[in-house]
Amino acid sequence: MRLKDKVAVITGAGAGIGRAIAVRFAAEGAKVAVTDINERAALQVTDEILAAGGSAHAYRCDVADQAAVDAVMQAVTEDLGDIDILVNNAGGAIVGGKMQHFESCTREYMDTLIGINLMGTLFCTRAVLPRMIERGCGGRIINLTSIRGVAGDKNNILYGTAKGGVISFTKSLAMAMGKYAITVNAIAPGAIDSRPGPAACTNFLGHPGKCSEVAALALHLASDEGGFMTGDIINIDGGRTLGCKDD
Numbered sequence: 001m002r003l004k005d006k007v008a009v010i011t012g013a014g015a016g017i018g019r020a021i022a023v024r025f026a027a028e029g030a031k032v033a034v035t036d037i038n039e040r041a042a043l044q045v046t047d048e049i050l051a052a053g054g055s056a057h058a059y060r061c062d063v064a065d066q067a068a069v070d071a072v073m074q075a076v077t078e079d080l081g082d083i084d085i086l087v088n089n090a091g092g093a094i095v096g097g098k099m100q101h102f103e104s105c106t107r108e109y110m111d112t113l114i115g116i117n118l119m120g121t122l123f124c125t126r127a128v129l130p131r132m133i134e135r136g137c138g139g140r141i142i143n144l145t146s147i148r149g150v151a152g153d154k155n156n157i158l159y160g161t162a163k164g165g166v167i168s169f170t171k172s173l174a175m176a177m178g179k180y181a182i183t184v185n186a187i188a189p190g191a192i193d194s195r196p197g198p199a200a201c202t203n204f205l206g207h208p209g210k211c212s213e214v215a216a217l218a219l220h221l222a223s224d225e226g227g228f229m230t231g232d233i234i235n236i237d238g239g240r241t242l243g244c245k246d247d
């Protein structure tokens with residue numbers, strides 16, 4: 001058990017990569033706070049973990065709502081204990097089911113997309129850090145960015161910008177938190193099969209990655225074995241950032 005009795009908060013854990021991370025962390029002995037804007041989805045994942053003999057608790061949380069984030073982190077601490085691991089996973093390339101381009105998007109769309117992908121990461125981290133520092137026994141912050149944040153995204157400028165911000169935040173925070181033994185890293189996936197159906201895939205392996213493969217990487221960063229990694233942005237993309245296989 002690589003995370004025995006660690007308290008881990010996963011945002012956006014009701015589906016996809018976040019769900020896989022929650023399930024894997026629980027299988028490794030963590031007490032998992034399954035948080036999601038979709039409470040029903042969070043409850044389903046919690047039931048799945050409990051049925052497998054793990055420890056989990058569901059919370060409704062919109063990461064873009066700072067007051068709600070503060071309240072949920074407080075509730076997690078009261079219910080499960082001090083937070084050891086935070087995975088800022090909630091995010092997405094599109095909001096409201098339809099992409100709006102930067103050149104013509106509404107202010108509301110811009111706020112929502114940046115709110116989920118960047119501000120949510122800041123709010124959640126801000127809510128857990130003071131206690132992590134005060135406890136003086138380290139901590140782990142793991143942020144989900146994207147290869148679109150690493151390389152930029154001409155087709156979705158707002159998403160590329162938000163995920164680029166997550167990368168910069170990860171590096172800056174890692175530098176500041178090293179003296180407290182708090183590590184801060186980011187995972188940058190390429191195409192991952194988080195949704196049913198065919199995924200656009202132009203990597204060198206010719207297939208999308210699995211959510212469980214991203215969860216395995218998150219586990220390494222959260223566990224003792226990952227203790228010397230901080231400020232790292234780790235691509236998990238089938239080689240996609242090396243170039244396009246059709247170039």
Ligand SMILES: NC(=O)c1ccc[n+]([C@@H]2O[C@H](COP(=O)([O-])OP(=O)(O)OC[C@H]3O[C@@H](n4cnc5c(N)ncnc54)[C@H](O)[C@@H]3O)[C@@H](O)[C@H]2O)c1
Nearest residue numbers: 012014015016017037062063090091092146189191192194
């Ligand atoms: N799937 C990919 O190919 C891929 C590639 C690169 C990066 N990522 C990143 O990985 C992370 C997870 O992606 P995924 O594909 O598993 O997503 P997903 O859409 O499958 O699941 C996202 C979950 O987040 C929840 N959510 C949405 N808005 C929220 C909010 N405001 N507050 C809290 N929860 C919210 C949803 O209800 C859902 O359960 C995201 O940050 C995404 O940008 C995914």
